[in-house]
Amino acid sequence: MGDARLVDRLRDALGPEAVLTDTDVTAGYARDRMPLAPAGTPLAVVLPSDTDGVRAVVRACAAAGVPVVPRGAGSGLTGAANAVDGCVVLVTTKLDRIVDVDPANRLAVVQPGVVTRRLRDAVAEHGLFYPPDPSSYEWCTVGGNLATNAGGLCCVKYGVTADFVLGLEVVLADGSVLRTGRRTVKGVAGYDLTRLFVGSEGTLGVITEATLALRPLPHAPATLVAAFPSAVGAGDAVSRIVRAGLVPSLMEIMDATTVGAVQRHLRTDLGTGSDDGTLLLCRSDAGTAANAELAEIERHCAAAGATLVHHTDDPAEGELLMRARRVVHGALEELGTCLTDDVCVPRTRIAELITGCERIAAEVGLTVAVVGHAGDGNMHPTVIFDAADDGEFDRARRAFDAVLELGLALGGTVTGEHGIGKFKQEWLHAELGPVGLDVHRRIRRALDPADLFNPGSMFAPKAASQQGEEAEYGPGRHTQ
Amino acid sequence: MGDARLVDRLRDALGPEAVLTDTDVTAGYARDRMPLAPAGTPLAVVLPSDTDGVRAVVRACAAAGVPVVPRGAGSGLTGAANAVDGCVVLVTTKLDRIVDVDPANRLAVVQPGVVTRRLRDAVAEHGLFYPPDPSSYEWCTVGGNLATNAGGLCCVKYGVTADFVLGLEVVLADGSVLRTGRRTVKGVAGYDLTRLFVGSEGTLGVITEATLALRPLPHAPATLVAAFPSAVGAGDAVSRIVRAGLVPSLMEIMDATTVGAVQRHLRTDLGTGSDDGTLLLCRSDAGTAANAELAEIERHCAAAGATLVHHTDDPAEGELLMRARRVVHGALEELGTCLTDDVCVPRTRIAELITGCERIAAEVGLTVAVVGHAGDGNMHPTVIFDAADDGEFDRARRAFDAVLELGLALGGTVTGEHGIGKFKQEWLHAELGPVGLDVHRRIRRALDPADLFNPGSMFAPKAASQQGEEAEYGPGRHTQ
Numbered sequence: 001m002g003d004a005r006l007v008d009r010l011r012d013a014l015g016p017e018a019v020l021t022d023t024d025v026t027a028g029y030a031r032d033r034m035p036l037a038p039a040g041t042p043l044a045v046v047l048p049s050d051t052d053g054v055r056a057v058v059r060a061c062a063a064a065g066v067p068v069v070p071r072g073a074g075s076g077l078t079g080a081a082n083a084v085d086g087c088v089v090l091v092t093t094k095l096d097r098i099v100d101v102d103p104a105n106r107l108a109v110v111q112p113g114v115v116t117r118r119l120r121d122a123v124a125e126h127g128l129f130y131p132p133d134p135s136s137y138e139w140c141t142v143g144g145n146l147a148t149n150a151g152g153l154c155c156v157k158y159g160v161t162a163d164f165v166l167g168l169e170v171v172l173a174d175g176s177v178l179r180t181g182r183r184t185v186k187g188v189a190g191y192d193l194t195r196l197f198v199g200s201e202g203t204l205g206v207i208t209e210a211t212l213a214l215r216p217l218p219h220a221p222a223t224l225v226a227a228f229p230s231a232v233g234a235g236d237a238v239s240r241i242v243r244a245g246l247v248p249s250l251m252e253i254m255d256a257t258t259v260g261a262v263q264r265h266l267r268t269d270l271g272t273g274s275d276d277g278t279l280l281l282c283r284s285d286a287g288t289a290a291n292a293e294l295a296e297i298e299r300h301c302a303a304a305g306a307t308l309v310h311h312t313d314d315p316a317e318g319e320l321l322m323r324a325r326r327v328v329h330g331a332l333e334e335l336g337t338c339l340t341d342d343v344c345v346p347r348t349r350i351a352e353l354i355t356g357c358e359r360i361a362a363e364v365g366l367t368v369a370v371v372g373h374a375g376d377g378n379m380h381p382t383v384i385f386d387a388a389d390d391g392e393f394d395r396a397r398r399a400f401d402a403v404l405e406l407g408l409a410l411g412g413t414v415t416g417e418h419g420i421g422k423f424k425q426e427w428l429h430a431e432l433g434p435v436g437l438d439v440h441r442r443i444r445r446a447l448d449p450a451d452l453f454n455p456g457s458m459f460a461p462k463a464a465s466q467q468g469e470e471a472e473y474g475p476g477r478h479t480q
Numbered sequence: 481m482g483d484a485r486l487v488d489r490l491r492d493a494l495g496p497e498a499v500l501t502d503t504d505v506t507a508g509y510a511r512d513r514m515p516l517a518p519a520g521t522p523l524a525v526v527l528p529s530d531t532d533g534v535r536a537v538v539r540a541c542a543a544a545g546v547p548v549v550p551r552g553a554g555s556g557l558t559g560a561a562n563a564v565d566g567c568v569v570l571v572t573t574k575l576d577r578i579v580d581v582d583p584a585n586r587l588a589v590v591q592p593g594v595v596t597r598r599l600r601d602a603v604a605e606h607g608l609f610y611p612p613d614p615s616s617y618e619w620c621t622v623g624g625n626l627a628t629n630a631g632g633l634c635c636v637k638y639g640v641t642a643d644f645v646l647g648l649e650v651v652l653a654d655g656s657v658l659r660t661g662r663r664t665v666k667g668v669a670g671y672d673l674t675r676l677f678v679g680s681e682g683t684l685g686v687i688t689e690a691t692l693a694l695r696p697l698p699h700a701p702a703t704l705v706a707a708f709p710s711a712v713g714a715g716d717a718v719s720r721i722v723r724a725g726l727v728p729s730l731m732e733i734m735d736a737t738t739v740g741a742v743q744r745h746l747r748t749d750l751g752t753g754s755d756d757g758t759l760l761l762c763r764s765d766a767g768t769a770a771n772a773e774l775a776e777i778e779r780h781c782a783a784a785g786a787t788l789v790h791h792t793d794d795p796a797e798g799e800l801l802m803r804a805r806r807v808v809h810g811a812l813e814e815l816g817t818c819l820t821d822d823v824c825v826p827r828t829r830i831a832e833l834i835t836g837c838e839r840i841a842a843e844v845g846l847t848v849a850v851v852g853h854a855g856d857g858n859m860h861p862t863v864i865f866d867a868a869d870d871g872e873f874d875r876a877r878r879a880f881d882a883v884l885e886l887g888l889a890l891g892g893t894v895t896g897e898h899g900i901g902k903f904k905q906e907w908l909h910a911e912l913g914p915v916g917l918d919v920h921r922r923i924r925r926a927l928d929p930a931d932l933f934n935p936g937s938m939f940a941p942k943a944a945s946q947q948g949e950e951a952e953y954g955p956g957r958h959t960q
Contacts, residue, residue: 103723104719104722104723104827104828105722105826105827105828106722106827127725128725148668149668149672151666151668155665155666156665160666160668162672163643172915172919176915177915178915178916178919179913179915179916180916182824182892182893183826183891184824184825184826184856184857184858184891184892184893184896185635185636185824185827185855185856185857185858186631186635186640186824186853186856186857186858186893186896186897187824187893187895187896188628188629188631188640188679188895188896188897188898188899188900189893189894189895189900189908189911189912190900190908190911190912190916190920190938191676191679191680191684191920191923192629192642192672192675192676192678192679193916193919193920195672195675195676196671196672196675196676196923198672199668199671199672200671204671215725215727216724216725216726216727217725239584242584242585242586243583243584244696245607245608245695245696245697246696247695247696287769288768288769289767289768289769344662344664344665344666344667345664346585346663346664347584347585347586347665348584348585373666375665376664376665376666377664377665377666378664378665378666411663411664412662412664413662413664413666413667413669414669415667415668415669416664416666416667416668417666417668418668419668420668420669420670428669428670431669431670432669432670433659435652435656435657435658435659436658436659436660436670436673439652439658439673439927440670440671440673442926442927443671443676443923443926443927445926446922446923446925446926447919447922447923458670
């Protein structure tokens with residue numbers, strides 16, 4: 001089938017308004033938020049509004065041998081949603097119905113295009129809580145969260161997206177519709193296909209519906225802030241808190257570089273008593289037990305050498321304390337182009353990761369600011385560089401690779417919540433090893449033998465040059 | 481390779497004491513605890529003591545074309561660990577090291593042969609908690625729990641075995657060693673292979689090591705008992721408790737038949753004020769908040785028509801109240817041979833499942849007693865029959881099938897925690913549907929193309945007669 005005939009067939013199936021081919025328009029759907037990942041030029045962008053529409057797209061593309069790149073709102077940070085040349089980008093944002101909220105069974109059934117914030121608000125009206133809260137939750141979609149197994153600030157206590165998925169509806173590469181999982185709390189009938197699709201980054205099928213478990217709405221949180229002279233003290237505090245069996249509902253760390261940027265951005269001293277210092281922010285939503293929990297955390301912070309610790313159960317004051325964390329991205333963007341990495345280390349190795357990033361920053365001659373979810377060891381070092389300067393671009397990439405190498409050396413993983421996409425494939429290969437990679441490829445081949453879905457994502461392309469204009473920035477320097 | 485040569489090769493690899501061929505001895509390894517599932521006669525039973533031993537067995541059997549049936553302690557209830565004729569039963573109980581307990585990162589690394597209770601005790605010494613507590617936890621092994629994704633009483637608050645698995649080491653069908661997952665709390669590098677192997681019932685590989693997440697040790701629980709005139713009242717109480725957002729650490733239901741049997745067994749009135757009545761048992765381990773939580777549950781029970789509600793934070797009195805639940809199996813065994821089913825329904829449909837079981841009992845003319853994990857809808861109807869009477873045997877099977885049919889009709893699944901094994905394959909097929917089954921088969925084929933591991937489990941055998949003496953009892957009557 002020729003390209004024009006495929007576009008005609010897509011228009012017949014979805015209606016002309018749901019098929020975009022104007023390159024000025026389709027360019028807006030060709031990339032996510034990772035500046036360094038390669039992106040190609042799509043043949044068309046389609047916006048089906050129901051499962052049958054998705055099936056029609058998949059069948060038409062399969063018949064034409066044209067790749068399908070599924071995509072939500074495009075808030076990803078790995079290029080997983082980036083187009084490849086000549087593909088059809090399948091946007092799920094029009095599948096945006098909240099099909100059911102069932103308070104008695106504490107679950108919701110939603111289509112993938114529902115914005116995460118909208119789902120959280122809708123279930124909160126029933127006194128229920130959908131915890132996953134990636135920082136883009138105001139505009140990212142549940143479908144993207146499912147495809148990447150998104151995390152967020154809540155994970156330390158509540159877990160990641162996958163922990164809330166009971167079942168899925170998925171359109172497979174042959175256009176058939178698979179239903180996985182169940183509406184019950186427990187179930188062990190067969191393989192856990194639900195978990196196989198969650199986090200598979202659109203390489204195995206297109207998720208068209210999800211049944212999600214909900215939790216009771218927690219109490220309003222109490223908040224603690226602690227300042228340390230160095231990352232070592234803050235890391236020690238995290239280890240003490242974890243070892244004591246405490247599970248705060250949030251535990252975020254900001255390194256000295258980040259704290260300095262935020263203090264300049266807000267034109268205020270955050271109480272660190274210096275230009276920098278490392279901050280730890282904790283919250284407890286344990287209701288009547290929250291103050292006692294934070295008082296215990298306060299003791300551990302003091303024992304680890306905190307120069308300041310303060311906690312409050314006043315919601316307004318708590319929000320003020322949290323503001324330092326919320327403005328991090330804006331504060332860092334004032335310094336240059338941000339390349340945000342995602343590496344997860346054992347909770348005892350956080351200080352080593354932060355001091356290692358200081359060393360890497362000095363080596364490459366760029367600023368590296370570390371902020372992260374200390375409660376689960378998921379760190380986000382941000383490399384700040386001048387994108388207009390080729391030399392800085394290369395050095396940023398080198399810093400990024402060095403951070404991942406360090407993360408693996410500390411017993412960590414190359415991604416805690418962002419995923420692999422079209423950017424970290426060779427790092428994935430390094431982490432999995434040959435047997436793990438072979439098993440991945442066998443599963444991929446079993447479900448998508450023609451490489452229809454999201455080719456070049458997760459797995460390294462056979463020839464990098466097939467994958468778009470920036471493929472030369474693919475990783476690999478530090479892998480073996 | 482002939483059978484004798486294979487046995488020689490196994491003896492060379494493992495040492496003669498680790499290879500059993502005496503049929504009087506091997507018979508003890510040919511079955512789990514499900515009386516109705518088929519079991520064949522193994523060629524040999526092997527007990528390797530390390531990963532290399534497992535690899536040697538898998539390679540030798542693959543070369544000889546002889547199936548491998550992995551097995552732990554044999555506490556399963558579906559025949560998943562049952563031998564097939566001429567197979568090698570691979571027992572993992574000698575791989576029984578607790579390799580590491582890491583309190584600072586709140587994880588443990590264990591071999592599959594570790595008895596679940598031993599792991600719980602070992603981590604409790606560090607103030608940590610490994611929640612999964614299948615009723616056989618005194619003697620079942622972690623490996624069997626992983627293979628079946630075992631549940632227990634803790635699930636309502638803490639989840640199932642899979643929720644605590646960070647990573648696995650698995651020997652694949654070609655003898656290679658796959659490492660999945662990580663030691664970090666979070667990680668999204670590649671497909672979730674860990675979850676694919678957990679609950680796969682030994683059909684994809686042999687688990688030789690697991691990295692398990694631990695939790696802080698909870699407070700000693702407070703306990704509540706409530707008696708209702710009928711299942712409808714108790715079911716209503718469960719719905720009210722769930723809808724109110726309460727998460728007790730245990731919530732068990734016992735129907736009137738069970739309560740009657742337990743009262744006769746203990747020669748005491750459980751406070752139901754009658755011969756029967758439905759009991760609800762709840763616990764809270766929320767520490768200082770436990771009494772308030774149970775007081776709220778008490779109010780919901782009263783509103784749902786409870787004739788008696790009582791709660792206590794005295795540990796000894798709490799254990800006395802729990803005794804009624806703990807003796808259920810012994811009490812029912814006094815009535816005849818027990819066939820314990822496992823069906824999971826939405827939490828709002830529990831009363832319908834119990835009253836449906838009363839109807840099924842009347843229709844087949846046998847006793848059916850229902851006890852279950854009300855907090856997650858996972859019910860265990862037990863059919864009581866005379867195994868020596870062929871007619872009763874058939875009727876028991878009919879009752880079992882009718883319960884599963886009812887469970888599916890109520891929006892449930894045919895297994896909440898026991899699995900499929902060599903007994904519920906056709907029910908699995910009915911639940912999955914043709915697309916789901918096809919995806920299962922494709923994954924199985926991708927990882928084990930020669931059908932080496934546990935053939936006849938999970939998937940219906942092509943010819944039932946290959947699977948041993950009792951294959952004629954395979955299900956199917958109610959499936960389409």
